[in-house]
Amino acid sequence: MISLPGLNLASQPIEPLNVPTSTATRTQDLSANTEYRFEVSFSRTLTVKLQSGTAEFFGTELAPATTYTFQGTKGAIFTWHGCKLEIGGEVESDYVAEETPMMSCANLHFALENLRDKSVSSGSVEMGPRVLVVGPENSGKTSLIKTMTSYAVKSGRQPMVVNLDPRQGMLSVPGSFSAAAYSSIVDIEEGWGSSPISGPSPIPVKMPLVYHYGLKDPEEGKAFKPLVTRMALAVTSRLEEDNASKQAGFIIDSSGAISQGKNGVYENIEHIVSEFSVNVLITLGSERLYSDLARKFSNQVRDPSESVSVIRLEKSGGCVDRSEEYMKALRHAQIREYFFGKGDETLAPSSQMADFGDLNLFKLVQESDNAEYRPGDYDASSSPIYEKITPSAALQNKLLAITTASPNERQEVIRDSSIRGYIYVADVDEAKKKVKLLSPQPGQTPGNAMVLGSWPEDIPGLVS
């Protein structure tokens, strides 16, 4: 079917072959201010089509008469005005919820809009809102941020989103930190959308700046804080260059781990707040976290322009605990998507061979907790970050981050350098000293420093 602009004839996404497609669809009526919550496993698909009314998926409006396909998703379709959905495929579970936190989301959005308007009327001298969202795992941080981002885009803004959660990637693979400005609609099926590909993309691509963290948890290792600092520097520099982004401000997604704190001290949260000059701190769920942070930041007001508003939002009833199994599948899906694309956007990564000598590999040194401080140790923080390694069979199925730094740079430089992308080690031939790599892009393997982290874990069978 030819799709012509204006003719509402969007092509049906091609159903993956491995899924038994049930052609039967049913209609689901939603009354105003309710949401349809669903969980779809990675082996099934759910199709949703808006028949009448309005509906939104984490803030992004469903286009009328477009069929959306969900796979391996736990999500909710909310309606402010009531709607009728046509639903097909199979789900693990689904239900309609009457109580949603969407009003709070909308209020938060309009409160942020206030701040953005202030920035606009100051002639971009003031910066728009700097928002950090914290809360335990599975409390709906990313969902809230997606909603905020979508609403802001809808209101004609260009918000920046910063992801500091290594468990989930944003426009990149897990284990990375990224930042991107959203000037166009947030994709519904692909999560955050897609980073640039060499061809046209049905949804405008997003331009992320990506750093490699390579660990599961911000609390382990010492690379977290320097990377946060580096990211903050890049983001603020960008905002100084770009008025539209400066007015819209930014929203930071964080890992649940930093919200645990030690005896009520949330070091990493404080670090992010100070590095990014956060002025709106949203806590999701946990009362304790809210009260600790509210106390901390209400005491600190020295200058009104530095004050931090701490807000607690209710955790949505739709938040489900995502099992480790699901999270793993999600990570693998993200990695697969990075190389091969998703849905009807199929990418062709390039498979290539490289000599051991071509790879400049650096492995994160795992810090052991019982390491002793040695007097006369000069720099407690300058113990090596990386060790140089030669390829071995252990490398198989790992992801390597290709930095923009030359392998001869100082280790701090390598650590702080943004990355060009990831390559996957498909096979290691120790006898011939050859490595088989999967690179997103054809061409020579870059001679830059490559960093191997312990996160994400091995991804067996990405290339069969």
Place this chain on the structure above:
Amino acid sequence: MSLPAAEVAADFRDALQDLRLNSRPEISNLTLIAKENTEYAEAISTELENHIRSTRPEWKLPALYVLDSIVKNVGTPYTVYIGRNLYRTFMDAYLVMAQDTRKAMEGLLRTWKMPVPESMDPRPVFPADVTRDIENALTKIRAAVQQQVQRPQHALPPRPPTNVAWRDTSTPPQNLPRYAAPNDPRARPSFPPTTPQYGPPLHTATPPMQYQQPQQQAQPMSSIDLADLKSEVTQLISTTQTMFAHNHADLALRTKLQALLSLKQILDTQTLPPQQLEAVRQQIRALAPPPAPSTPVYPPQHTLPTHFQPNLPSNFPPVTAPPNSAPPNVAQLLAGFRPPMQQTPQPASTPNPPAFNLVDLLKRVSSPAQSSSIPAPAPFQLPFQGFPPPNSTPMPIPQAAAPAPSSTPTASLATLLAQFNKPAGAPPMSQPMPMQSTPVPQFPPQPNTAPPTLGSAEWLLKALGSVPGATPAISTPIASQQMARQSSAPFNVMDQIELTTVSMKKPRLHLISRLYEAKPNICATCGRRFESTSEGKEKKARHMDWHFKVKDPDAAKRGVHRSWYMPEKEWIEYKEVDETSPNHTSNDSNNSTSSGAKPKKQAKDRYVSVPQDVALQQAPCPICQEKFDTVWSVEANDFVWMDALSVGGKVYHATCFEEYSKGAGIAMPGTPDSVLGKRRAEDAASVNGEGKKVRAF
């Protein structure tokens, strides 16, 4: 104590409490806290000293490692704050330590006498005189222990050599409750590990001074030639010494000399931030003209234990051993090593105060200079200050005008330098300025100070502080065209939304219309909404065009792949593109308005997709031999080389080729290699042409 300082100190203390083992991560962490809070260095140092003093003996060593790590990794100002009590901090801990941990402490001390490893700075971690005292004390103790070894005693604490007969009592003498500890610290639970005091209570814990380091906000100043400053000081010292030689009785001279020597020592051993150096320099300049010592009237002098241990050959009475027959203990012995100023407090009116507050000194030395109508020292002033220098008429400073030094129990470099921040020639009625709290550096208050006006230094500072920038009062709203519409929407409804938890829960369903009804025109393909204005319609039309363009049936054949991410620098400069913005579908108007530059622009606007072929990717332009700039083009939906042209399998800069072709009479080929088929000519012209470094808008 101001709140932030108290809070930081409390955080630091909490973290310290948990430190029970020699754990590298924990120590690194504490060091990091110290490093990130240098403005609260004094509070943190005090916390650390208190902790080392009060914690259980077996936990002292890790805490000392924290100290070590901080002074080595952070350095000043911690070396200053910790250095002044180091003797006590160290020896207190040493005395209650088990033997093996003492070894570790001695190891620490050794490293403190050396420069920080891998550092460019050749000076030792702590100034030599600080470590020398400790070293001497340790030597004594070792000697004492040596003696001890000959005694068949059960594990006894090291005792000093004594000229009094050793009384082999099973309990320590009652009058000396702070007797040195037995070797095994665990064996003495009844022994309060807190604050053993030696001799006169000289080291009453210093009330933490709140001192915001001025350099925190200071702009980097023109670098000061430290060497110059040092030589100035040296010169001043020698002149003063000469004068002192002629006039031994002159107190002012003597105190001045003392102060100068201390200052020199500080300069020699510490790294001072440029601003402080500048302040010092100003003061030195002011001192340089020989002051006419007109018998100054000193205010009643308190004995202030100075920690700038002036290493003057002093003629103070040597410390004599306690006259009574109580067995001398280590503590007393050690007290003997202290610099001589720890004498019993002198009567307040004593004409010969044994110890001087350096601040006091410099100030006092400078005041006679002023009163003798020598030009007043230039007040400390940042170079970029917008206002005229304070009046230059010399103004004798009445003693009262200076912040009462007697209220400052400890002389510290901080106070000294904070002092310099004050206007030397300020009107006498000026209040002693608070040295803390305000994050803005203190400037000399103008005689009739107005609130920071536009262009004033304070304003400038704020403005320079970039991030949540100060709003200049005059800023007229310059709304960018896109945002203007948004902000013109009714505000008042939204103004009610406070950023509070309670406010978030209030239902405000009327607002939702702003997300939907305000933009009734929806794109059926992706759900993007547009306003029903004519502008909205134009946008939607362009948006639909874009949808059409990206539905490229050939894309799949080309083998689409993920591109590399943008490098940091490019990303910072990158501007997002809105497919609905007018300038990228048509810039005919641009071309017609700048018709003179038209042909050039067209050449520059040509682009080719970055070739897949690696060899070609690396190849420069064959004409100018320069590489191509890779940018992202929304038009092509690909990374492209702008100002490029593919001719016969080679890629040239379009502008280069144009010039070449003009000369050779070759016709310019059309832009090949576009994904966009029939629309390409128009598209090629439409890519925002603002020179060679075109970004995708």
